[in-house]
Amino acid sequence: MSKKFVLASLPTVREDCLAAVLYGEQRAEELQLLREESGSLLGSIYVGKVEKISKNMQAAFVRIGAGQNVYLPLEHIAQAVFKTRKKDAVLRAGDELLVQIEKEPMKGKLPRAAVNLHFPGRYMVLTTAEHSLCFSRKLSGAEKQRLRAVFPQKDMDYGVIVRTNAREASAGELEAELGELSGILRRVRGQGATRTCFSCVWQSKPLWVQELNRIPFAELEEIVTDVPSVFENLRQYLDEKNLTGTVSLRLYEDRLLPLYKLYSLETLLEGLLREKVWLKSGGFLMIQQTEAFVAVDVNTGRYMGKKEAEEAFYLMNLEAAREIAAQIRLRQLSGMILIDFINMKDETKRTALLEELRRLTASDPVRTVVVDMTPLNIVEMTRTKERKSLQEQAAAFRGEQEQRNDTDRSEAKQNIV
Secondary structure, rough: OEEEEEEEEEEOOOOOEEEEEEEEEOOEEEEEEEOOOOEEEEEEEEEEEEEEEEEEOOOEEEEEEEEEEEEEEEEOOOOOOOOOOOOOOOOOOEEEEEEEEEEEOOOOOEEEEOOOOOEEOOEEEEOOOOOOOOOOOOOHHHHHHHHHHOOOOOOOEEEEEOOOOHHHOOHHHHHHHHHHHHHHHHHHHHHHOOOOOEEEEEEEOOOHHHHHHHOOOOOEEEEEEEEHHHHHHHHHHHHEEEEEEEEEEEEOOOOOOOHHHHHHHHHHHHHOOOOOOOOOOOOOEEEOOOOOOOEEEOOOOOOOOOOHHHHHHHHHHHHHHHHHHHHHHHHHOOOEEEOOOOOOOHHHHHHHHHHHHHHHHOOOOOOOEEEEEEOEEEEEEEEEOOOOOOOHHHHHHHHHHHHHHHHHHHHHHHEEE
């Protein structure tokens, strides 16, 4: 399968907004709104200072910079890297330790941090959480057996999670990346004891690089961007990974037709921010995000088919399942997801629909679990929360732009006066 990764400037959202879109053979599969800046808060490691401990919440509030606090669960504190040596593992206000941002701020909540550190690479993730070797569930038994021989099984002071991409890597490439990541871990641990409080001891790679790391290069045909700085960073990244000849990298330079217009990214984004999604059969989906969960309602709409009702509803539900799996991934929906399919009495068809939805979501790189279907045809599923939804990403960009506009207008009035 040939895929294309497009990184296009999207000035209609904000000047520094970058749309990262993964295209399959027929349609867009993923869309993220990112900043063009080189680093990201998510995944970065700081020397933080504990300001307050909440025993009821079993969490601490840690400052990582001026006006920037994070939420830190108290689990695994014994494994934390403290700036000053402690006689016990009890966390107290004033303690300084290394924390890594593992979740972005969502819906007014503080960013979530962890004391267990992880360093993602293209073929693996090195972690301090457990000193063991784990494999992606998408790797076959034979692949796991081949890969297991590459990694040391003894005297590791870290754990390794082998990613799906490792199936396309040689033993030399795996050993090189393991050496690189373990070297980063040693440097971070050393700097954690010497750097001043609130220092960033490890800056995570740009989110668009993290997105690229998840895509198997065997499936990727081309990377296109219209941002020169991003192009240079990508070229350097491909050189470092010895992938320059594996995938085509192109800088788009047509000023008359911007890249985002060539791929109709404005239209794509507007459609993904609407609640209603039309199906080819005439039915439609209503996708609504609430504080507690995501609700998806399947409606017959303008359907005028002549098939028997039960068979027609089954076919429409199958079409809806395909579109729901695509929309969940495109919209970056996560948490609890409830889907209200059109009611069907046939238990065989209900089971077949559930299995089809499981098959469709199996290719999602974010862990997705289809739990069950209730007697009312409500399907319960969950998707791991990793980042903000597309709706939240767009709202954040536009909110910051409005704030900038208000500041500019205020300054203009002061100048007139």
